[in-house]
Amino acid sequence: MPNNKIGGHYSQAYDEELQQAVDRLVDMGGLVLQQLRDSMAAFTTADVVLAKQVKKGDRQVNSFEVDIDEHCLDILARRQPAATDLRLVLSVLKSINDVERIGDQAKRIAKTLLKDEQGSRPSAEQLAELNGMSAKVQLMLQHALLAFQQIDADKALNVLREDKAIDDDYSRIMQQSLSAMMHDSQQISVSLQISNVAKALERVGDHSRNICQHAIFLSKGRNVAHLNDDELQQIVEKKRD
Structure with missing residues:
Protein backbone atom coordinates (compact mmCIF):
# COMPACT_ATOMS: atom_id res chain seq x y z
CA MET A 1 0.00 0.00 0.00
CA PRO A 2 1.62 3.29 -1.07
CA ASN A 3 2.28 5.67 1.81
CA ASN A 4 1.08 9.19 1.12
CA LYS A 5 3.56 10.46 3.71
CA ILE A 6 6.39 9.41 1.40
CA GLY A 7 6.95 11.44 -1.72
CA GLY A 8 6.73 14.92 -3.11
CA HIS A 9 10.25 15.04 -4.45
CA TYR A 10 11.32 16.45 -7.79
CA SER A 11 12.10 12.89 -8.84
CA GLN A 12 9.32 10.31 -9.04
CA ALA A 13 12.00 7.63 -9.17
CA TYR A 14 13.30 8.81 -5.79
CA ASP A 15 9.80 8.63 -4.31
CA GLU A 16 9.46 5.09 -5.63
CA GLU A 17 12.81 4.05 -4.17
CA LEU A 18 11.79 5.26 -0.72
CA GLN A 19 8.41 3.55 -0.99
CA GLN A 20 10.06 0.34 -2.12
CA ALA A 21 12.22 0.33 1.02
CA VAL A 22 9.11 0.39 3.20
CA ASP A 23 7.22 -2.09 1.02
CA ARG A 24 10.08 -4.57 1.11
CA LEU A 25 10.28 -4.28 4.88
CA VAL A 26 6.57 -5.06 5.15
CA ASP A 27 6.97 -8.02 2.76
CA MET A 28 9.85 -9.33 4.85
CA GLY A 29 7.69 -8.93 7.93
CA GLY A 30 4.93 -10.94 6.29
CA LEU A 31 7.36 -13.74 5.54
CA VAL A 32 8.64 -13.77 9.11
CA LEU A 33 5.09 -13.75 10.47
CA GLN A 34 4.35 -16.86 8.41
CA GLN A 35 7.56 -18.44 9.70
CA LEU A 36 6.38 -17.77 13.24
CA ARG A 37 2.95 -19.27 12.56
CA ASP A 38 4.48 -22.35 10.95
CA SER A 39 6.98 -22.86 13.76
CA MET A 40 4.22 -22.79 16.37
CA ALA A 41 2.05 -25.12 14.30
CA ALA A 42 5.01 -27.49 13.96
CA PHE A 43 5.74 -27.45 17.68
CA THR A 44 2.08 -27.85 18.64
CA THR A 45 1.45 -30.83 16.36
CA ALA A 46 4.98 -32.31 16.49
CA ASP A 47 5.23 -31.84 12.73
CA VAL A 48 8.91 -32.49 12.08
CA VAL A 49 8.59 -31.88 8.32
CA LEU A 50 7.12 -28.42 8.87
CA ALA A 51 9.76 -27.62 11.49
CA LYS A 52 12.48 -28.46 8.98
CA GLN A 53 10.79 -26.19 6.42
CA VAL A 54 10.85 -23.32 8.92
CA LYS A 55 14.52 -23.93 9.62
CA LYS A 56 15.29 -23.98 5.91
CA GLY A 57 13.12 -20.91 5.27
CA ASP A 58 15.34 -18.81 7.51
CA ARG A 59 17.73 -18.49 4.57
CA GLN A 60 15.05 -16.64 2.61
CA VAL A 61 14.59 -14.25 5.54
CA ASN A 62 18.32 -13.56 5.59
CA SER A 63 18.33 -12.96 1.84
CA PHE A 64 15.47 -10.50 2.26
CA GLU A 65 17.50 -8.59 4.84
CA VAL A 66 20.54 -8.38 2.56
CA ASP A 67 18.41 -7.20 -0.37
CA ILE A 68 16.76 -4.41 1.63
CA ASP A 69 20.06 -3.42 3.21
CA GLU A 70 21.66 -3.04 -0.21
CA HIS A 71 18.64 -1.07 -1.48
CA CYS A 72 18.90 1.38 1.44
CA LEU A 73 22.65 1.76 1.10
CA ASP A 74 22.16 2.52 -2.58
CA ILE A 75 19.71 5.29 -1.67
CA LEU A 76 22.18 6.72 0.83
CA ALA A 77 24.99 6.69 -1.71
CA ARG A 78 23.12 8.08 -4.70
CA ARG A 79 20.45 10.32 -3.19
CA GLN A 80 22.22 11.56 -0.06
CA PRO A 81 18.89 11.92 1.76
CA ALA A 82 18.36 14.46 4.52
CA ALA A 83 15.79 15.17 7.22
CA THR A 84 12.69 12.92 6.96
CA ASP A 85 14.08 10.90 4.06
CA LEU A 86 17.22 10.08 6.01
CA ARG A 87 15.16 9.07 9.03
CA LEU A 88 13.09 6.77 6.82
CA VAL A 89 16.11 4.97 5.40
CA LEU A 90 17.74 4.63 8.82
CA SER A 91 14.48 3.39 10.36
CA VAL A 92 14.10 0.74 7.68
CA LEU A 93 17.69 -0.39 8.23
CA LYS A 94 17.08 -0.71 11.97
CA SER A 95 13.73 -2.43 11.50
CA ILE A 96 14.99 -5.12 9.14
CA ASN A 97 17.47 -6.13 11.82
CA ASP A 98 14.59 -6.63 14.27
CA VAL A 99 12.54 -8.52 11.68
CA GLU A 100 15.50 -10.79 10.95
CA ARG A 101 15.86 -11.47 14.67
CA ILE A 102 12.19 -12.43 14.79
CA GLY A 103 12.92 -14.92 12.03
CA ASP A 104 15.68 -16.32 14.23
CA GLN A 105 13.18 -16.82 17.04
CA ALA A 106 10.83 -18.70 14.71
CA LYS A 107 13.73 -20.96 13.80
CA ARG A 108 14.49 -21.38 17.49
CA ILE A 109 10.97 -22.69 18.10
CA ALA A 110 11.28 -25.12 15.21
CA LYS A 111 14.66 -26.34 16.45
CA THR A 112 13.18 -26.92 19.91
CA LEU A 113 11.00 -29.63 18.37
CA LEU A 114 13.76 -31.02 16.18
CA LYS A 115 16.18 -31.37 19.11
CA ASP A 116 13.75 -33.48 21.12
CA GLU A 117 11.30 -34.87 18.58
CA GLN A 118 11.29 -38.32 20.23
CA GLY A 119 10.98 -37.00 23.78
CA SER A 120 8.03 -36.23 26.01
CA ARG A 121 5.43 -33.79 24.76
CA PRO A 122 3.75 -30.89 26.56
CA SER A 123 0.18 -31.45 27.66
CA ALA A 124 -2.78 -30.02 25.76
CA GLU A 125 -3.17 -27.40 28.50
CA GLN A 126 0.49 -26.37 28.28
CA LEU A 127 0.29 -26.11 24.49
CA ALA A 128 -2.84 -24.00 24.81
CA GLU A 129 -0.97 -21.58 27.09
CA LEU A 130 1.83 -21.22 24.55
CA ASN A 131 -0.54 -20.78 21.64
CA GLY A 132 -2.46 -18.11 23.54
CA MET A 133 0.77 -16.21 24.04
CA SER A 134 1.75 -16.78 20.42
CA ALA A 135 -1.56 -15.34 19.16
CA LYS A 136 -0.87 -12.11 21.07
CA VAL A 137 2.69 -11.97 19.76
CA GLN A 138 1.62 -12.47 16.15
CA LEU A 139 -1.02 -9.76 16.44
CA MET A 140 1.50 -7.37 17.98
CA LEU A 141 3.92 -7.99 15.11
CA GLN A 142 1.18 -7.38 12.54
CA HIS A 143 0.19 -4.13 14.23
CA ALA A 144 3.80 -2.99 14.55
CA LEU A 145 4.44 -3.48 10.84
CA LEU A 146 1.24 -1.61 9.98
CA ALA A 147 2.17 1.29 12.26
CA PHE A 148 5.55 1.52 10.54
CA GLN A 149 4.06 1.25 7.06
CA GLN A 150 1.65 4.08 7.80
CA ILE A 151 4.24 6.09 9.80
CA ASP A 152 1.62 6.36 12.51
CA ALA A 153 3.06 7.22 15.93
CA ASP A 154 -0.30 6.88 17.68
CA LYS A 155 -0.77 3.33 16.40
CA ALA A 156 2.83 2.51 17.31
CA LEU A 157 2.25 3.71 20.87
CA ASN A 158 -0.87 1.55 21.16
CA VAL A 159 1.06 -1.48 19.95
CA LEU A 160 3.83 -0.85 22.48
CA ARG A 161 1.27 -1.29 25.24
CA GLU A 162 0.39 -4.77 23.96
CA ASP A 163 3.79 -5.96 25.16
CA LYS A 164 2.65 -5.91 28.80
CA ALA A 165 0.19 -8.77 28.25
CA ILE A 166 2.92 -10.78 26.51
CA ASP A 167 5.34 -10.22 29.39
CA ASP A 168 2.64 -11.33 31.83
CA ASP A 169 2.08 -14.53 29.84
CA TYR A 170 5.81 -15.18 29.76
CA SER A 171 6.19 -14.76 33.52
CA ARG A 172 3.27 -17.08 34.23
CA ILE A 173 4.44 -19.81 31.84
CA MET A 174 8.01 -19.68 33.16
CA GLN A 175 6.79 -19.89 36.76
CA GLN A 176 4.61 -22.89 35.92
CA SER A 177 7.51 -24.61 34.14
CA LEU A 178 9.86 -24.05 37.06
CA SER A 179 7.29 -25.37 39.50
CA ALA A 180 6.72 -28.48 37.36
CA MET A 181 10.45 -29.23 37.25
CA MET A 182 10.80 -28.85 41.01
CA HIS A 183 7.92 -31.22 41.78
CA ASP A 184 8.56 -33.86 39.12
CA SER A 185 11.96 -34.58 37.61
CA GLN A 186 10.26 -36.32 34.68
CA GLN A 187 8.88 -32.92 33.67
CA ILE A 188 12.32 -31.37 33.18
CA SER A 189 12.55 -32.10 29.46
CA VAL A 190 9.04 -30.85 28.73
CA SER A 191 9.50 -27.77 30.92
CA LEU A 192 12.70 -26.87 29.12
CA GLN A 193 10.91 -27.11 25.77
CA ILE A 194 8.10 -24.88 27.02
CA PHE A 217 11.35 8.02 15.53
CA LEU A 218 10.38 8.23 11.86
CA SER A 219 7.19 10.13 12.61
CA LYS A 220 8.40 12.45 15.36
CA GLY A 221 12.12 12.79 14.69
CA ARG A 222 13.02 11.78 18.25
CA ASN A 223 15.18 8.88 19.35
CA VAL A 224 12.86 7.06 21.77
CA ALA A 225 15.01 4.06 22.65
CA HIS A 226 15.02 3.20 26.37
CA LEU A 227 12.07 5.48 27.17
CA ASN A 228 9.14 4.21 29.21
CA ASP A 229 5.56 4.28 27.94
CA ASP A 230 4.68 7.53 29.71
CA GLU A 231 7.68 9.30 28.17
CA LEU A 232 6.79 7.88 24.77
CA GLN A 233 3.24 9.13 25.12
CA GLN A 234 4.45 12.67 25.80
CA ILE A 235 6.55 12.60 22.63
CA VAL A 236 3.76 11.14 20.50
CA GLU A 237 1.20 13.66 21.73
CA LYS A 238 3.51 16.65 21.40
CA LYS A 239 2.83 18.64 18.24
CA ARG A 240 5.63 19.96 16.09
CA ASP A 241 6.51 23.60 16.63
Missing part, protein backbone atom coordinates in the same frame (compact mmCIF):
# COMPACT_ATOMS: atom_id res chain seq x y z
CA SER A 195 10.54 -22.37 28.51
CA ASN A 196 12.50 -22.20 25.27
CA VAL A 197 9.39 -21.54 23.17
CA ALA A 198 8.04 -18.99 25.65
CA LYS A 199 11.37 -17.15 25.67
CA ALA A 200 11.40 -17.04 21.87
CA LEU A 201 7.88 -15.58 21.83
CA GLU A 202 8.82 -13.01 24.48
CA ARG A 203 11.77 -11.92 22.34
CA VAL A 204 9.47 -11.52 19.33
CA GLY A 205 7.41 -9.13 21.43
CA ASP A 206 10.55 -7.16 22.28
CA HIS A 207 11.56 -6.87 18.63
CA SER A 208 8.02 -5.82 17.67
CA ARG A 209 8.31 -3.13 20.32
CA ASN A 210 11.55 -1.96 18.70
CA ILE A 211 9.81 -1.67 15.32
CA CYS A 212 7.21 0.58 16.96
CA GLN A 213 9.95 2.74 18.42
CA HIS A 214 11.48 3.07 14.95
CA ALA A 215 8.06 4.15 13.65
CA ILE A 216 7.82 6.84 16.34
Whole structure:
Protein backbone atom coordinates (compact mmCIF):
# COMPACT_ATOMS: atom_id res chain seq x y z
CA MET A 1 0.00 0.00 0.00
CA PRO A 2 1.62 3.29 -1.07
CA ASN A 3 2.28 5.67 1.81
CA ASN A 4 1.08 9.19 1.12
CA LYS A 5 3.56 10.46 3.71
CA ILE A 6 6.39 9.41 1.40
CA GLY A 7 6.95 11.44 -1.72
CA GLY A 8 6.73 14.92 -3.11
CA HIS A 9 10.25 15.04 -4.45
CA TYR A 10 11.32 16.45 -7.79
CA SER A 11 12.10 12.89 -8.84
CA GLN A 12 9.32 10.31 -9.04
CA ALA A 13 12.00 7.63 -9.17
CA TYR A 14 13.30 8.81 -5.79
CA ASP A 15 9.80 8.63 -4.31
CA GLU A 16 9.46 5.09 -5.63
CA GLU A 17 12.81 4.05 -4.17
CA LEU A 18 11.79 5.26 -0.72
CA GLN A 19 8.41 3.55 -0.99
CA GLN A 20 10.06 0.34 -2.12
CA ALA A 21 12.22 0.33 1.02
CA VAL A 22 9.11 0.39 3.20
CA ASP A 23 7.22 -2.09 1.02
CA ARG A 24 10.08 -4.57 1.11
CA LEU A 25 10.28 -4.28 4.88
CA VAL A 26 6.57 -5.06 5.15
CA ASP A 27 6.97 -8.02 2.76
CA MET A 28 9.85 -9.33 4.85
CA GLY A 29 7.69 -8.93 7.93
CA GLY A 30 4.93 -10.94 6.29
CA LEU A 31 7.36 -13.74 5.54
CA VAL A 32 8.64 -13.77 9.11
CA LEU A 33 5.09 -13.75 10.47
CA GLN A 34 4.35 -16.86 8.41
CA GLN A 35 7.56 -18.44 9.70
CA LEU A 36 6.38 -17.77 13.24
CA ARG A 37 2.95 -19.27 12.56
CA ASP A 38 4.48 -22.35 10.95
CA SER A 39 6.98 -22.86 13.76
CA MET A 40 4.22 -22.79 16.37
CA ALA A 41 2.05 -25.12 14.30
CA ALA A 42 5.01 -27.49 13.96
CA PHE A 43 5.74 -27.45 17.68
CA THR A 44 2.08 -27.85 18.64
CA THR A 45 1.45 -30.83 16.36
CA ALA A 46 4.98 -32.31 16.49
CA ASP A 47 5.23 -31.84 12.73
CA VAL A 48 8.91 -32.49 12.08
CA VAL A 49 8.59 -31.88 8.32
CA LEU A 50 7.12 -28.42 8.87
CA ALA A 51 9.76 -27.62 11.49
CA LYS A 52 12.48 -28.46 8.98
CA GLN A 53 10.79 -26.19 6.42
CA VAL A 54 10.85 -23.32 8.92
CA LYS A 55 14.52 -23.93 9.62
CA LYS A 56 15.29 -23.98 5.91
CA GLY A 57 13.12 -20.91 5.27
CA ASP A 58 15.34 -18.81 7.51
CA ARG A 59 17.73 -18.49 4.57
CA GLN A 60 15.05 -16.64 2.61
CA VAL A 61 14.59 -14.25 5.54
CA ASN A 62 18.32 -13.56 5.59
CA SER A 63 18.33 -12.96 1.84
CA PHE A 64 15.47 -10.50 2.26
CA GLU A 65 17.50 -8.59 4.84
CA VAL A 66 20.54 -8.38 2.56
CA ASP A 67 18.41 -7.20 -0.37
CA ILE A 68 16.76 -4.41 1.63
CA ASP A 69 20.06 -3.42 3.21
CA GLU A 70 21.66 -3.04 -0.21
CA HIS A 71 18.64 -1.07 -1.48
CA CYS A 72 18.90 1.38 1.44
CA LEU A 73 22.65 1.76 1.10
CA ASP A 74 22.16 2.52 -2.58
CA ILE A 75 19.71 5.29 -1.67
CA LEU A 76 22.18 6.72 0.83
CA ALA A 77 24.99 6.69 -1.71
CA ARG A 78 23.12 8.08 -4.70
CA ARG A 79 20.45 10.32 -3.19
CA GLN A 80 22.22 11.56 -0.06
CA PRO A 81 18.89 11.92 1.76
CA ALA A 82 18.36 14.46 4.52
CA ALA A 83 15.79 15.17 7.22
CA THR A 84 12.69 12.92 6.96
CA ASP A 85 14.08 10.90 4.06
CA LEU A 86 17.22 10.08 6.01
CA ARG A 87 15.16 9.07 9.03
CA LEU A 88 13.09 6.77 6.82
CA VAL A 89 16.11 4.97 5.40
CA LEU A 90 17.74 4.63 8.82
CA SER A 91 14.48 3.39 10.36
CA VAL A 92 14.10 0.74 7.68
CA LEU A 93 17.69 -0.39 8.23
CA LYS A 94 17.08 -0.71 11.97
CA SER A 95 13.73 -2.43 11.50
CA ILE A 96 14.99 -5.12 9.14
CA ASN A 97 17.47 -6.13 11.82
CA ASP A 98 14.59 -6.63 14.27
CA VAL A 99 12.54 -8.52 11.68
CA GLU A 100 15.50 -10.79 10.95
CA ARG A 101 15.86 -11.47 14.67
CA ILE A 102 12.19 -12.43 14.79
CA GLY A 103 12.92 -14.92 12.03
CA ASP A 104 15.68 -16.32 14.23
CA GLN A 105 13.18 -16.82 17.04
CA ALA A 106 10.83 -18.70 14.71
CA LYS A 107 13.73 -20.96 13.80
CA ARG A 108 14.49 -21.38 17.49
CA ILE A 109 10.97 -22.69 18.10
CA ALA A 110 11.28 -25.12 15.21
CA LYS A 111 14.66 -26.34 16.45
CA THR A 112 13.18 -26.92 19.91
CA LEU A 113 11.00 -29.63 18.37
CA LEU A 114 13.76 -31.02 16.18
CA LYS A 115 16.18 -31.37 19.11
CA ASP A 116 13.75 -33.48 21.12
CA GLU A 117 11.30 -34.87 18.58
CA GLN A 118 11.29 -38.32 20.23
CA GLY A 119 10.98 -37.00 23.78
CA SER A 120 8.03 -36.23 26.01
CA ARG A 121 5.43 -33.79 24.76
CA PRO A 122 3.75 -30.89 26.56
CA SER A 123 0.18 -31.45 27.66
CA ALA A 124 -2.78 -30.02 25.76
CA GLU A 125 -3.17 -27.40 28.50
CA GLN A 126 0.49 -26.37 28.28
CA LEU A 127 0.29 -26.11 24.49
CA ALA A 128 -2.84 -24.00 24.81
CA GLU A 129 -0.97 -21.58 27.09
CA LEU A 130 1.83 -21.22 24.55
CA ASN A 131 -0.54 -20.78 21.64
CA GLY A 132 -2.46 -18.11 23.54
CA MET A 133 0.77 -16.21 24.04
CA SER A 134 1.75 -16.78 20.42
CA ALA A 135 -1.56 -15.34 19.16
CA LYS A 136 -0.87 -12.11 21.07
CA VAL A 137 2.69 -11.97 19.76
CA GLN A 138 1.62 -12.47 16.15
CA LEU A 139 -1.02 -9.76 16.44
CA MET A 140 1.50 -7.37 17.98
CA LEU A 141 3.92 -7.99 15.11
CA GLN A 142 1.18 -7.38 12.54
CA HIS A 143 0.19 -4.13 14.23
CA ALA A 144 3.80 -2.99 14.55
CA LEU A 145 4.44 -3.48 10.84
CA LEU A 146 1.24 -1.61 9.98
CA ALA A 147 2.17 1.29 12.26
CA PHE A 148 5.55 1.52 10.54
CA GLN A 149 4.06 1.25 7.06
CA GLN A 150 1.65 4.08 7.80
CA ILE A 151 4.24 6.09 9.80
CA ASP A 152 1.62 6.36 12.51
CA ALA A 153 3.06 7.22 15.93
CA ASP A 154 -0.30 6.88 17.68
CA LYS A 155 -0.77 3.33 16.40
CA ALA A 156 2.83 2.51 17.31
CA LEU A 157 2.25 3.71 20.87
CA ASN A 158 -0.87 1.55 21.16
CA VAL A 159 1.06 -1.48 19.95
CA LEU A 160 3.83 -0.85 22.48
CA ARG A 161 1.27 -1.29 25.24
CA GLU A 162 0.39 -4.77 23.96
CA ASP A 163 3.79 -5.96 25.16
CA LYS A 164 2.65 -5.91 28.80
CA ALA A 165 0.19 -8.77 28.25
CA ILE A 166 2.92 -10.78 26.51
CA ASP A 167 5.34 -10.22 29.39
CA ASP A 168 2.64 -11.33 31.83
CA ASP A 169 2.08 -14.53 29.84
CA TYR A 170 5.81 -15.18 29.76
CA SER A 171 6.19 -14.76 33.52
CA ARG A 172 3.27 -17.08 34.23
CA ILE A 173 4.44 -19.81 31.84
CA MET A 174 8.01 -19.68 33.16
CA GLN A 175 6.79 -19.89 36.76
CA GLN A 176 4.61 -22.89 35.92
CA SER A 177 7.51 -24.61 34.14
CA LEU A 178 9.86 -24.05 37.06
CA SER A 179 7.29 -25.37 39.50
CA ALA A 180 6.72 -28.48 37.36
CA MET A 181 10.45 -29.23 37.25
CA MET A 182 10.80 -28.85 41.01
CA HIS A 183 7.92 -31.22 41.78
CA ASP A 184 8.56 -33.86 39.12
CA SER A 185 11.96 -34.58 37.61
CA GLN A 186 10.26 -36.32 34.68
CA GLN A 187 8.88 -32.92 33.67
CA ILE A 188 12.32 -31.37 33.18
CA SER A 189 12.55 -32.10 29.46
CA VAL A 190 9.04 -30.85 28.73
CA SER A 191 9.50 -27.77 30.92
CA LEU A 192 12.70 -26.87 29.12
CA GLN A 193 10.91 -27.11 25.77
CA ILE A 194 8.10 -24.88 27.02
CA SER A 195 10.54 -22.37 28.51
CA ASN A 196 12.50 -22.20 25.27
CA VAL A 197 9.39 -21.54 23.17
CA ALA A 198 8.04 -18.99 25.65
CA LYS A 199 11.37 -17.15 25.67
CA ALA A 200 11.40 -17.04 21.87
CA LEU A 201 7.88 -15.58 21.83
CA GLU A 202 8.82 -13.01 24.48
CA ARG A 203 11.77 -11.92 22.34
CA VAL A 204 9.47 -11.52 19.33
CA GLY A 205 7.41 -9.13 21.43
CA ASP A 206 10.55 -7.16 22.28
CA HIS A 207 11.56 -6.87 18.63
CA SER A 208 8.02 -5.82 17.67
CA ARG A 209 8.31 -3.13 20.32
CA ASN A 210 11.55 -1.96 18.70
CA ILE A 211 9.81 -1.67 15.32
CA CYS A 212 7.21 0.58 16.96
CA GLN A 213 9.95 2.74 18.42
CA HIS A 214 11.48 3.07 14.95
CA ALA A 215 8.06 4.15 13.65
CA ILE A 216 7.82 6.84 16.34
CA PHE A 217 11.35 8.02 15.53
CA LEU A 218 10.38 8.23 11.86
CA SER A 219 7.19 10.13 12.61
CA LYS A 220 8.40 12.45 15.36
CA GLY A 221 12.12 12.79 14.69
CA ARG A 222 13.02 11.78 18.25
CA ASN A 223 15.18 8.88 19.35
CA VAL A 224 12.86 7.06 21.77
CA ALA A 225 15.01 4.06 22.65
CA HIS A 226 15.02 3.20 26.37
CA LEU A 227 12.07 5.48 27.17
CA ASN A 228 9.14 4.21 29.21
CA ASP A 229 5.56 4.28 27.94
CA ASP A 230 4.68 7.53 29.71
CA GLU A 231 7.68 9.30 28.17
CA LEU A 232 6.79 7.88 24.77
CA GLN A 233 3.24 9.13 25.12
CA GLN A 234 4.45 12.67 25.80
CA ILE A 235 6.55 12.60 22.63
CA VAL A 236 3.76 11.14 20.50
CA GLU A 237 1.20 13.66 21.73
CA LYS A 238 3.51 16.65 21.40
CA LYS A 239 2.83 18.64 18.24
CA ARG A 240 5.63 19.96 16.09
CA ASP A 241 6.51 23.60 16.63
